[in-house]
Amino acid sequence: MTATLADVAARAQVSPATVSRVLNGNYPVAAATRERVLRAVDELDYVLNGPASSLAAATSDLIGILVNDIADPFFGIMAGAAQAAIGEGRGAREKLSVICNTGGSPERELTYLTLLQRQRAAAVIVTGGALEDPAHQAAVGAKLARLAGAGTRIVLCGRPPLPGDSVTATLAFDNRGGGRRLTEHLIGLGHRRIGYVAGPTERTTTRHRLEGHRAALAAAGLANALDARVVHGSYDRRSGYDAVLELLRREPELTAVVAANDTVALGACAALRDRGLSVPGDVSVAGFVDLPFSADAVPALTTVRLPLYEAGARAGRLALGAEPAPPGGIATVHGELMVRASTAGPRTA
Amino acid sequence: MTATLADVAARAQVSPATVSRVLNGNYPVAAATRERVLRAVDELDYVLNGPASSLAAATSDLIGILVNDIADPFFGIMAGAAQAAIGEGRGAREKLSVICNTGGSPERELTYLTLLQRQRAAAVIVTGGALEDPAHQAAVGAKLARLAGAGTRIVLCGRPPLPGDSVTATLAFDNRGGGRRLTEHLIGLGHRRIGYVAGPTERTTTRHRLEGHRAALAAAGLANALDARVVHGSYDRRSGYDAVLELLRREPELTAVVAANDTVALGACAALRDRGLSVPGDVSVAGFVDLPFSADAVPALTTVRLPLYEAGARAGRLALGAEPAPPGGIATVHGELMVRASTAGPRTA
DNA sequence: ATGCTGATAGCAAGCGCTTTCTACTGGGCA
DNA sequence: TGCCCAGTAGAAAGCGCTTGCTATCAGCAT
Numbered sequence: 001m002t003a004t005l006a007d008v009a010a011r012a013q014v015s016p017a018t019v020s021r022v023l024n025g026n027y028p029v030a031a032a033t034r035e036r037v038l039r040a041v042d043e044l045d046y047v048l049n050g051p052a053s054s055l056a057a058a059t060s061d062l063i064g065i066l067v068n069d070i071a072d073p074f075f076g077i078m079a080g081a082a083q084a085a086i087g088e089g090r091g092a093r094e095k096l097s098v099i100c101n102t103g104g105s106p107e108r109e110l111t112y113l114t115l116l117q118r119q120r121a122a123a124v125i126v127t128g129g130a131l132e133d134p135a136h137q138a139a140v141g142a143k144l145a146r147l148a149g150a151g152t153r154i155v156l157c158g159r160p161p162l163p164g165d166s167v168t169a170t171l172a173f174d175n176r177g178g179g180r181r182l183t184e185h186l187i188g189l190g191h192r193r194i195g196y197v198a199g200p201t202e203r204t205t206t207r208h209r210l211e212g213h214r215a216a217l218a219a220a221g222l223a224n225a226l227d228a229r230v231v232h233g234s235y236d237r238r239s240g241y242d243a244v245l246e247l248l249r250r251e252p253e254l255t256a257v258v259a260a261n262d263t264v265a266l267g268a269c270a271a272l273r274d275r276g277l278s279v280p281g282d283v284s285v286a287g288f289v290d291l292p293f294s295a296d297a298v299p300a301l302t303t304v305r306l307p308l309y310e311a312g313a314r315a316g317r318l319a320l321g322a323e324p325a326p327p328g329g330i331a332t333v334h335g336e337l338m339v340r341a342s343t344a345g346p347r348t349a
Numbered sequence: 350m351t352a353t354l355a356d357v358a359a360r361a362q363v364s365p366a367t368v369s370r371v372l373n374g375n376y377p378v379a380a381a382t383r384e385r386v387l388r389a390v391d392e393l394d395y396v397l398n399g400p401a402s403s404l405a406a407a408t409s410d411l412i413g414i415l416v417n418d419i420a421d422p423f424f425g426i427m428a429g430a431a432q433a434a435i436g437e438g439r440g441a442r443e444k445l446s447v448i449c450n451t452g453g454s455p456e457r458e459l460t461y462l463t464l465l466q467r468q469r470a471a472a473v474i475v476t477g478g479a480l481e482d483p484a485h486q487a488a489v490g491a492k493l494a495r496l497a498g499a500g501t502r503i504v505l506c507g508r509p510p511l512p513g514d515s516v517t518a519t520l521a522f523d524n525r526g527g528g529r530r531l532t533e534h535l536i537g538l539g540h541r542r543i544g545y546v547a548g549p550t551e552r553t554t555t556r557h558r559l560e561g562h563r564a565a566l567a568a569a570g571l572a573n574a575l576d577a578r579v580v581h582g583s584y585d586r587r588s589g590y591d592a593v594l595e596l597l598r599r600e601p602e603l604t605a606v607v608a609a610n611d612t613v614a615l616g617a618c619a620a621l622r623d624r625g626l627s628v629p630g631d632v633s634v635a636g637f638v639d640l641p642f643s644a645d646a647v648p649a650l651t652t653v654r655l656p657l658y659e660a661g662a663r664a665g666r667l668a669l670g671a672e673p674a675p676p677g678g679i680a681t682v683h684g685e686l687m688v689r690a691s692t693a694g695p696r697t698a
Numbered sequence: 699a700t701g702c703t704g705a706t707a708g709c710a711a712g713c714g715c716t717t718t719c720t721a722c723t724g725g726g727c728a
Numbered sequence: 729t730g731c732c733c734a735g736t737a738g739a740a741a742g743c744g745c746t747t748g749c750t751a752t753c754a755g756c757a758t
Contacts, residue, residue, distance in 0.1 A: 002499055004744060015708045020746060027747090030706060045495070050467040051403035052744035055713050060400060062468075070432070070448065071425040080420040083450045087457060096464040098447030099419065101432040108436060115445040118399040119411075146394070150351055237641060263642075270645045292586060293612075296619045298647040353714055364738045369716060376717090379736060401714035404743050 003044040012040035023048065024093070054120060059151065063097040063319055064116040066109060068128040070101040072235065073291050074261065078127050078157060078312035085316025095122060095320065104200075106136045113143045116152075123153035123168075123319035127312075129205030130159050141166075157315035158306075160204050161330050169318045169325040171311050171333050175205055175288075178304035178335035179212025182286050183258060185302070185337060187220045189345045191256040191284065194222075195247040196230045197240050197268055199260035206232070206260060209288060213258060225251075235260060240267025248275065255283060255346035262287035262294045262303055269297070269342070280344035290338055299341035306335045352393040361389035372397065373442070403469060408500065412446040412668050413465040415458060417477040419450040421584065422640050423610065427476050427506060427661035434665030444471065444669065453549075455485045462492045465501075472502035472517075472668035476661075478554030479508050490515075506664035507655075509553050510679050518667045518674040520660050520682050524554055524637075527653035527684035528561025531607060531635050534651070534686060536569045538694045540605040540633065543571075544596040545579045546589055546617055548609035555581070555609060558637060562607060574600075584609060589616025597624065604632060604695035611636035611643045611652055618646070618691070629693035639687055648690035655684045 009016040014033060021027040022037040029037075040046075054060040065082050067075035079099045086097040100112040109131075116124055124147060130137060141162055144154050148166035156162065156170040186194055196213055199206035210230065217223040231246050233239030240259055244267075247254055257272075259265035265287030269279050279285050279299055287294060290305035311333050317323040358365040363382060370376040371386040378386075389395075403409040414431050416424035428448045435446040449461040458480075465473055473496060479486060490511055493503050497515035505511065505519040535543055545562055548555035559579065566572040580595050582588030589608055593616075596603055606621075608614035614636030618628050628634050628648055636643060639654035660682050666672040 005746095006744080016745075017708060017710095017747075018706085021707090024746085028705065033706080047463060047466050047495075049404070049469065049744050050464075051400040051409060051469060052713090053746075054400035055398070055404050055715085055743090056745040056747085058713070058746090061464075064447075069429065070419065071422055071429040073420055073422060073425065076420040076422065076425045079448075080418065080450050080452070083419070084452060087452075087460075094460065094464065096447075096449075096461075096468065098413075098445075098449060099428075100445075100447060101429050103429070103433060103436075111436075111443065112445075114396060115399075115410075115443065117396050118402075119445065120398065120400060146396075237645060266642060266645055273647070293615060293642060296586060296615055298622070354716095355714080365715075366717075366739080367737060370737090373716080377735065382737080398714050401743090402716075404745085405714075405716040407716090407743070 003046045004049070005046075008037065008040045008044055008046050011044060012037045058120070060120045060122055061093050061095045062116070062119050062121045063095050063123045063125070064112065064121050065097060065099045065125045066102055066112055066127060067099060068102055068104045069235070070099060072263070074289055074308065075127060077308040078315070081309040081312030082125055082157070082316035082319070085313040086320055089317070089320040089322050097316070106131050106133065110139055110143060113140070113147065117143070117147050117150065120150065121147070121152050123155065125155045125157055125315050125319050126159055127157045127315070128159060129203040132202045132204060132207065137162075153319055153321060155315045155318045157311055158205075158333075160208075165329075167329060170330045171315055171318075172330060173205075173306055173311070174332050174334045175208035176212040176215070178288065178306070178337070179209035179258075180216045181212075181335075181337050182288070182302075182304050183213045183216035184219075185339060186256045186258065186284060186286065186343060187216060187222070189284070189343060191346050192222060193225075193251060193254050193256070194229065195244070195251065195254045195257045197243040197247070197257060197259045197264050198230055198232045199235050199264075201232050209260060229254070233260075233264070235264060237263050237267035237270070240264035241271040244268045244271035245275070256285070256343070257283060258286050259288065261289045262291045262301060265294075265301055265303070265342075266297060280342055282347060284343040284346070286343055288335075295340065297342070302340045302343040303338050304335040305338045307333060352395045353398070354395075357386065357389045357393055357395050360393060361386045407469070409469045409471055410442050410444045411465070411468050411470045412444050412472040412474070413461065413470050414446060414448045414474045415451055415461055415476060416448060417451055417453045418584070419448060421612070423638055423657065424476060426657040427664070430658040430661030431474055431506070431665035431668070434662040435669055438666070438669040438671050446665070455480050455482065459488055459492060462489070462496065466492070466496050466499065469499065470496070470501050472504065474504045474506055474664050474668050475508055476506045476664070477508060478552040481551045481553060481556065502668055502670060504664045504667045506660055507682075509557075514678075516678060519679045520664055520667075521679060522554075522655055522660070523681050523683045524557035525561040525564070527637065527655070527686070528558035528607075529565045530561075530684075530686045531637070531651075531653050532562045532565035533568075534688060535605045535607065535633060535635065535692060536565060536571070538605075538633070538692060540695050541571060542574075542600060542603050542605070543578065544593070544600065544603045544606045546592040546596070546606060546608045546613050547579055547581045548584050548613070550581050558609060578603070582609075582613070584613060586612050586616035586619070589613035590620040593617040593620035594624070605634070605692070606632060607635050608637065610638045611640045611650060614643075614650055614652070614691075615646060629691055631696060633692040633695070635692055637684075644689065646691070651689045651692040652687050653684040654687045656682060
């Protein structure tokens, strides 16, 4: 059937051990021998048996990348960047980096972690905000600790640090700071009645961005009506659309809306438009993340730019061990406020 | 260190064989015994060793999903849908479906295929258009044939059929028909000078959509100036922007632009706007695929809707063997023309 | 010559699991 | 009462690879 190491060995007239060493390149093999072996490999179209190899070597070349929603470019960009970085890495053997889509489901997150543990993955990159459920956090923490114990490198990307020392490195987005700067920008423009379309309640990302928003309001003495002006939803466009209608119902005099992310912001814009309100003429809108299409939207979206590609690529290198972990294991990735056309001063009523 | 099957067996006072059978559930085991084994598994926090298992059973539970660019929602949606379908599948054992991002690079495509072959993947789903390079096509075909020979199920999703019988099932998008209907729509509106922003030259998807366009023009007797009105680029927004500027340079009197996909179309809109031209007032614009944000764009984009999610999910089920292959192994997935605000009759000059 | 050393190559013992074949048990039936 | 069979469990032979250890050999110093 399929050629095995032994077949190659026989053809090259050497022992299986020698073939293995040629393939792994971590043991001296005479040039002539190597040559002969490689020729045999080629002639037989031999492909290493991964499972057998992993079993014998007690390691594998699999690297898992967990994302909440791969259809969302936020994750797509990070995951793609990580895979690119990993593909670039020159290790002894090429790594197989794979993206696992949890769909935001805690169970699937754990399932994937178990599946990766089962495969004895070389590294795991977990992206995106964490669920705030303590039980689930503990379960994930325990799972990661076990993985780390088995030699798997763990990298968190765009996720808050985890207690314990099982994580190799954490790249945390400064959601709080970004959220704060964004709202400060709006306040600076003169807005006083600012609505907030938040993400799902139980996510760290949601909370942190909202906390930044709140901090800015509090600093300006505007925090009183806050809660009435916050609506939670998911991270999709639909959610932004619906939330804005709800906000408008609660407070028709709103002059600005901050959204959980760009996608939500675009949904918000659509709702305002459908309501006959102009952006930013009647209501300013701001997003978060700065996805590729945000600069192209009409009007171009004011947002906080998160360097997704860079962060993803760095996570990939960290997973590979190709880059030293940041001091303390944690690096904070800051966002940059991008002021564009979707925000302006409130109409001087 | 990590618990093994033998440890579990010892603890449950049974043989390793029995533990294996309990875990795989394909052999009768007395309820009491099973119970005891499961308790031991739990107590020891045992996780199966995937490589060992795959080696012994000569199969693995890995399913690979190849995409050209995971940062593009076109692929994100399909891949996510496929993963969801696979996660849903109730096989004897949970499958690990993984997304591999080729970045459109033929070498990486082959590398991933080899890596998956190395892992003895249970199935491989290849999405997106193929490169038209005969050498590469042959290489991919050969690789897939080998995989199929080793028992790996092969599913093509959104990719033209491959000769030979190694492919389990093919879901081909009707790019030609969709392209044709789209251009017919424009012609029907009265457009005569229609520009076309095509994707990369060497891709099947590009060619098919363009052929549809050409067919519509030919049927209306408008094919004469075609070539001067076609500009090739990549599948991104930037490409649409630049291409429209080029088209306008070549033919300032253009009244409509058809883009390779929605992202490109949005770039095209941006360029027109920057040129002071209104959409669809001065120039109509149409896309392809119907990504989530296309309906929200301003103006909402006329496009050909491809059922990405459904196709991806079906590909997942086919990969699982949970759904019978379509007759002849090939199913054509048709697009639906979505007429929205970005297309209108040409200005009656 | 003799013994050393460094450079290569081979032997063989697993890695942890699956699965075939065999062995044992108890009950139903003649 | 004895036999057969269904139901269940175990023994053991690998699956294809890696790697520690040993064997070989040339060259060189003694």
